[in-house]
Amino acid sequence: MSHRILLLGAPGAGKGTQSGKLADEYGIEHVTTGDALRANKDMETEYGTPRSFMEAGELVPDPVVNEIVEAALADADGFVLDGYPRNPDQAEFLSEITDLDAVILLDVADEVLVDRLTGRRVCDDCGANYHVDFQPPEREGVCDECGGELIQRDDDTEETARERLEVFYENTEPVIEHFRETGDLVEIDGEAPPDEVFSRIRDVIED
Ligand code: AMP
Numbered sequence: 001m002s003h004r005i006l007l008l009g010a011p012g013a014g015k016g017t018q019s020g021k022l023a024d025e026y027g028i029e030h031v032t033t034g035d036a037l038r039a040n041k042d043m044e045t046e047y048g049t050p051r052s053f054m055e056a057g058e059l060v061p062d063p064v065v066n067e068i069v070e071a072a073l074a075d076a077d078g079f080v081l082d083g084y085p086r087n088p089d090q091a092e093f094l095s096e097i098t099d100l101d102a103v104i105l106l107d108v109a110d111e112v113l114v115d116r117l118t119g120r121r122v123c124d125d126c127g128a129n130y131h132v133d134f135q136p137p138e139r140e141g142v143c144d145e146c147g148g149e150l151i152q153r154d155d156d157t158e159e160t161a162r163e164r165l166e167v168f169y170e171n172t173e174p175v176i177e178h179f180r181e182t183g184d185l186v187e188i189d190g191e192a193p194p195d196e197v198f199s200r201i202r203d204v205i206e207d
Contacts, residue, residue, distance in 0.1 A: 002028070002077050002078035003022075003026050003028050003078040003079075003080070003101055003102070003205060004078060004079055004098060004099065004100050004101045004102075005022060005028070005078075005079070005080040005081065005100070005101060005102045005103075005104065005205065006080075006081045006100050006102070006103045006104070006179075007019055007022075007080055007081065007082050007104050007106065007201075008103065008104065008105045008106070008172070008175070008176055008179070008185075009105055009106035009107070009108065009190060010108060010110075010113050010165060010168045010172075011113065011117060011161065011164045011165065011168060012108065012112075012113040012114070012116040012117040012120070012161070013106040013107070013108045013113065013190045014106050014108070014190050014194065014197060015082045015083065015106060016032065016034075016082060016127075016129060017129055017194055018106065018194070018197060018198055018201060019032065019080045019082040020127075021198050022080045022198075022201065022205075023080055025202070026078060026205075027078070028076070028077070028078035028079050028080055029072065029075070029076035029077075029078070029079040029080070030079075030080055030082060031069065031072045031073065031076065031079045031080065031081050031082065031084070032081075032082040032083050032084075033060075033065045033068055033069060033082075033083045033084040033086075034082070034083040035127065036068045036072070037050045037054060037060055037064075037065070037068070038054070038153075041054065045061075045063075045064050047060075047061040047063075047064065050064065054154070054155055055154055055155060055160070056160070056163065057155055057160040057161075057163035057164040057166075057167060058163075058167060059086055059087065059167060059171060062087070062089050062090055062093070065084060065086075065090065066090065066093045069081070069084050069090075069093075069094065069097075070093075070097055073097060073098055081094075085172075085175055086167075086168075086171055086172045086175070087171040087172065087174070087175065088174050088175060088178065090175075091175045091178060100184070101205075102186065102204055102205050103179045103184045103185050103186065104185075104186050104187075104188060104201055104204055105176055105179075105185055105186070105187045105188065106188055106190030106197065107187050107188065107189055107190050107191075108190040108191055109191065110165060112191060113161075113165060114158065114161055114162065114165070116131065116134070117156050117161040117164075118156060118157065118158050118161055119131045119132045119133055119134065120152070120153065120156050121137075121141075121150040121151065121152055122150065122151060122152075122153055123143035123145065123146060123148040123149070123150055123151075124148050124149045124150070124151050125143065125146050125147075125148030125149070126143060126145055126146045126148055128143055128144070128145045128146070130143075130150060137150060186204045188200050188201060188204070
């Protein structure tokens with residue numbers, strides 16, 4: 001059975017970590033607009049490059065991300081969507097191109113999010129996530145998985161992290177509210193340990 005899963009949550013809620021595990025567990029595509037845009041930061045579009053929006057913590061214009069998602073979903077049998085949709089217009093576009101089997105919100109308090117984002121380190125090669133205090137690598141600055149270099153994302157500074165949370169509450173909360181009203185939203189405590197969060201997500205999907 002194919003799975004079409006939408007994982008919602010603020011920046012730092014754990015969407016990337018959990019999506020990676022889901023993709024492995026079910027053999028589905030991890031479709032993440034954030035990674036796709038980071039890999040194409042200097043791509044010329046009629047709105048300019050993604051870089052300026054991303055470094056300011058703002059949303060990249062809808063047509064750019066909609067196109068990325070449409071192409072990714074066309075190639076995918078099952079998928080877990082991470083970081084999209086981020087506003088009601090993107091949600092509308094998504095509903096026109098696919099149906100979803102599960103919509104899951106990872107719920108995490110604001111102050112926890114800021115701590116997670118500012119302490120986050122990401123492998124430059126394989127994308128694995130770490131945290132300087134909560135989940136340090138065995139050797140500082142080196143990825144446990146592949147030996148790659150761990151870097152801090154440009155937008156994980158405190159100022160930009162707070163801006164991204166503002167953008168989330170203004171633009172993405174209404175998307176969450178929409179799925180709450182349709183009765184599709186399942187909320188999970190995203191502050192639980194990652195393995196526990198994963199096992200709860202799996203329960204939702206297999207229910
Ligand atoms: P993320 O890795 O999901 O935190 O995304 C990093 C940045 O990429 C965001 O702060 C936005 O600038 C941009 N971005 C990612 N996904 C979207 C989206 N669905 N819509 C607009 N901008 C996005």
